[in-house]
Amino acid sequence: MQCPECSTANPEVARFCYRCGHALKRADASKHGRNNSYVVQSSEGVNQLALISTIMPHTNRETADNYRWAMITSALLIVGATALGILSIAIASAAFLIPIAYLVYIYDVNLWEDAPVPVVLGLFAATGVLATLVSLVFFRWVFDSEFSTFVAGSGTRGGFGTLSVTALLIFAVLLPIVAEIVKNLFGCLLARRPEFDDMIDGLTFGVAAGTAYAAFETIVVFWSVFTSSEFRTTAGLSSWVVVIVNLMVVKSLIYGTASGIAVGAFSGKGEGYDGFTPHYVANFAFAAGANVVYWLGVRLFAYAPFGQVLGLLWGLLILGILVIRVRVSLQHALLEAAVEDAVRDHHTFRETGTETFCPECGNMLLPGSLFCIACGTSVRSTSHQARRDIRSTSGGGAA
Amino acid sequence: MSDQASDTTAPMPSGEGLFNFGKQKTIVMIVAGVVVVGGIGGLIGAMVGGGDDDKNVAAPGAGGSGILNPTPVGNTQPTPLETTEPTPQETTAPSPPPPGDGVTLGDGIATIPVPGGWNVLGQGDVDVLLGDDQGSWVYAIVGQEDPSTDAGSLLSQIVTDILPAENYSQLQLSEVSPIQPFGSMVSAAVVDYQALWVDSQGSMPLYGQLFVGIRQDGASLVMSAEHNPPEEFEASYSSWGPVIDGAYNAFASN
Ligand SMILES: [Zn+2]
Ligand SMILES: [Zn+2]
Numbered sequence: 001m002q003c004p005e006c007s008t009a010n011p012e013v014a015r016f017c018y019r020c021g022h023a024l025k026r027a028d029a030s031k032h033g034r035n036n037s038y039v040v041q042s043s044e045g046v047n048q049l050a051l052i053s054t055i056m057p058h059t060n061r062e063t064a065d066n067y068r069w070a071m072i073t074s075a076l077l078i079v080g081a082t083a084l085g086i087l088s089i090a091i092a093s094a095a096f097l098i099p100i101a102y103l104v105y106i107y108d109v110n111l112w113e114d115a116p117v118p119v120v121l122g123l124f125a126a127t128g129v130l131a132t133l134v135s136l137v138f139f140r141w142v143f144d145s146e147f148s149t150f151v152a153g154s155g156t157r158g159g160f161g162t163l164s165v166t167a168l169l170i171f172a173v174l175l176p177i178v179a180e181i182v183k184n185l186f187g188c189l190l191a192r193r194p195e196f197d198d199m200i201d202g203l204t205f206g207v208a209a210g211t212a213y214a215a216f217e218t219i220v221v222f223w224s225v226f227t228s229s230e231f232r233t234t235a236g237l238s239s240w241v242v243v244i245v246n247l248m249v250v251k252s253l254i255y256g257t258a259s260g261i262a263v264g265a266f267s268g269k270g271e272g273y274d275g276f277t278p279h280y281v282a283n284f285a286f287a288a289g290a291n292v293v294y295w296l297g298v299r300l301f302a303y304a305p306f307g308q309v310l311g312l313l314w315g316l317l318i319l320g321i322l323v324i325r326v327r328v329s330l331q332h333a334l335l336e337a338a339v340e341d342a343v344r345d346h347h348t349f350r351e352t353g354t355e356t357f358c359p360e361c362g363n364m365l366l367p368g369s370l371f372c373i374a375c376g377t378s379v380r381s382t383s384h385q386a387r388r389d390i391r392s393t394s395g396g397g398a399a
Numbered sequence: 400m401s402d403q404a405s406d407t408t409a410p411m412p413s414g415e416g417l418f419n420f421g422k423q424k425t426i427v428m429i430v431a432g433v434v435v436v437g438g439i440g441g442l443i444g445a446m447v448g449g450g451d452d453d454k455n456v457a458a459p460g461a462g463g464s465g466i467l468n469p470t471p472v473g474n475t476q477p478t479p480l481e482t483t484e485p486t487p488q489e490t491t492a493p494s495p496p497p498p499g500d501g502v503t504l505g506d507g508i509a510t511i512p513v514p515g516g517w518n519v520l521g522q523g524d525v526d527v528l529l530g531d532d533q534g535s536w537v538y539a540i541v542g543q544e545d546p547s548t549d550a551g552s553l554l555s556q557i558v559t560d561i562l563p564a565e566n567y568s569q570l571q572l573s574e575v576s577p578i579q580p581f582g583s584m585v586s587a588a589v590v591d592y593q594a595l596w597v598d599s600q601g602s603m604p605l606y607g608q609l610f611v612g613i614r615q616d617g618a619s620l621v622m623s624a625e626h627n628p629p630e631e632f633e634a635s636y637s638s639w640g641p642v643i644d645g646a647y648n649a650f651a652s653n
Contacts, residue, residue: 092443148603247599305563
C-alpha cells in the first residue's frame, strides 16, 4: 500500500505510514485518525489533558504510570506535612517535587547519553543560581517595598483600590518576562548541540529549566518559612494547603511547560536547531505571556474573597491551555518533520535501524521506521535506550 | 488496548529493557528524593528558625513605642492639627489637610496625614493605605458604631477582618489593651501582632499594631501600622508614628 502523503510503500497491514505517520486506513482516519491520536502516545488524543505524556514524552504508557504514582504519593506526603503544620518540610519538598521527578525521568530515559550528570545538574544548577539572583533582586533587594504593597493591601483590606499598578507591573509583567529569559537561556544553549536538536529535546530542556527556576524562586520567596520562630504552625493551615498545592503543581508546571514550548520552538521541527526565528519569538512571547497572565490573575484574585483558591483554579486553567499547546506543537512538529524526511528520502539517526518492537504497543517496527505501523506512535518519542537497541545493529545513519 | 494488527506475537518489551529503572525503583527514587529534600528543609527550619520562643509578641506598650500614650499625646503635646482646626463646623471642608498632605475619609470622619516620604498606595471612600517605601505601611478605615461600643470588644471583633487568616498565617496576638481616650474619643484600644503574611507569590514576616478609637458621635477609626522585617518595628516608629498620632489627634478633635 502506498502512502498517499509521502508515497512510501507500506505493508498491507499498516494502519499508519511507518515513515510519515499518516493514517492509512480510512476507518482509522475517520474514527481516531492521525489528527486525533497523539504521536507521542497513541492511546491518547492530542487534545487530552494528560500531563505525564506531555512533559515526559519519552515515557510509554507503562512507565508513565510509575511517574504518576510516584508524584501522587509524594504529593500526598507533602500535603500531609502541610496538614501537620511543618511548613519548612512542606515548602522544600513541594518546590522540588516536579524537578526531582523530572531528573529521575531524564536519567531513566537516558536522554543525555554522553555526559548525563554534568549536563543535567549543570542545567538545573545554572538556572537555579540565576533564578535565585533574579528572585533576590525582585523580592528582597530592589523591589521589596513594591512587593510589600501587596502585603499591605490584599485580602479584605481596601480591595482593588489599594492595588499598586507599579507593583503589579513589576511582579506580574516585568518579572515573568525576565524569568522567561533566564529559563530559556541554558535550555537554548543545550538545544544548539547537534545531539539534542530534536524538538522533544528542546521541550525537555525547557521543562527542566522552567521547573528548576520555579523551585529556586519558591525557596527564595518563602525563605521566611525556614527562619520562622514557629517550627510547627497550627493556624491558617487551610490557606497553606492551597498555597503549597499551587507551588507544587501549578506554578512548577506552568513555568516548565511554558519554557518547554519556547525552547522547543528554538529547536524547531526535524534536525538542526532553528534558533532565533520569528517562530521562536512568537513562542517565547506565548510562554512569557502565559506566565504574565497567570500572575496577573493570581495578583488580582488576591483581592477577592477566596482569592487563593481562585488563583489556584486560574493557574489550573492556564496549565490546561499550556498542556494542549505543547501536545499540538509536538504533534505537528513530529508529523511535518517526518513527511519532509520521507518525501526527501532523508534518513536520520532517530529512525530504526533494524526490525524491532514498538515500546508502546509491542508490535513490530520496520527498519527505517519513524512511526509504528500498528499504533502510529513516533519512534522519536521512545526512550534513548530503546532507540539505542533499535539501531544497535543498524546502518541507518544520516544519509 | 494494544492492537494486534500484524502477525507478530512478540512479547511486549518490558520497561526493564527500555528504561534505566524498573517500576519500583522509579517510584522509590522520586519519593525518596522528595523526602530527603523535605528533610533538609525541615532541618534548616529547625536550625535557622524554630526554638527561639523569645520572639513572641510583647504586650502593647511593653514594646516602648508609646503610640497613643494617653497622657502625652492627647494633652501635653497637641499637634499642629489640633490647634489649627479645633472644630469642623467652621469651615466648608470638614477636615482640612494638615500641613503637608492628608487624606479625608468617610465624609470627613477622619483625616489621615501623609508626611513626607509617605505615599498613598490605595484609597477608597472609607479607607486608605499608605506606605513609606521603607517597609512600613499604615491602613486606616472609618466606620459608624454605637457610641457606647467598647473599643476593646470592637477590636476583638474586627481583628480577623483586618488580618484575614487567609493571608496572616502564624498570627500571634497580644492581649487587647485599652487606651485612655482623649479629646472627643470615648473609647480606644490597641493590640500587637506578629504574623507571616503569605500568598501564592511570596511570603513576608511582619509585626504590627492595630488601633481602634471610638468618638462620642459613634464614629470609629481603625488603623494598623505594620513593618517588615518584624525586628525593626519599634525602630520604624519614627516613620509611621506621626501618621497614627496625627490621625487620632485630628479624629479626637472633631
Ligand atoms: Zn507516509
Ligand atoms: Zn506501536
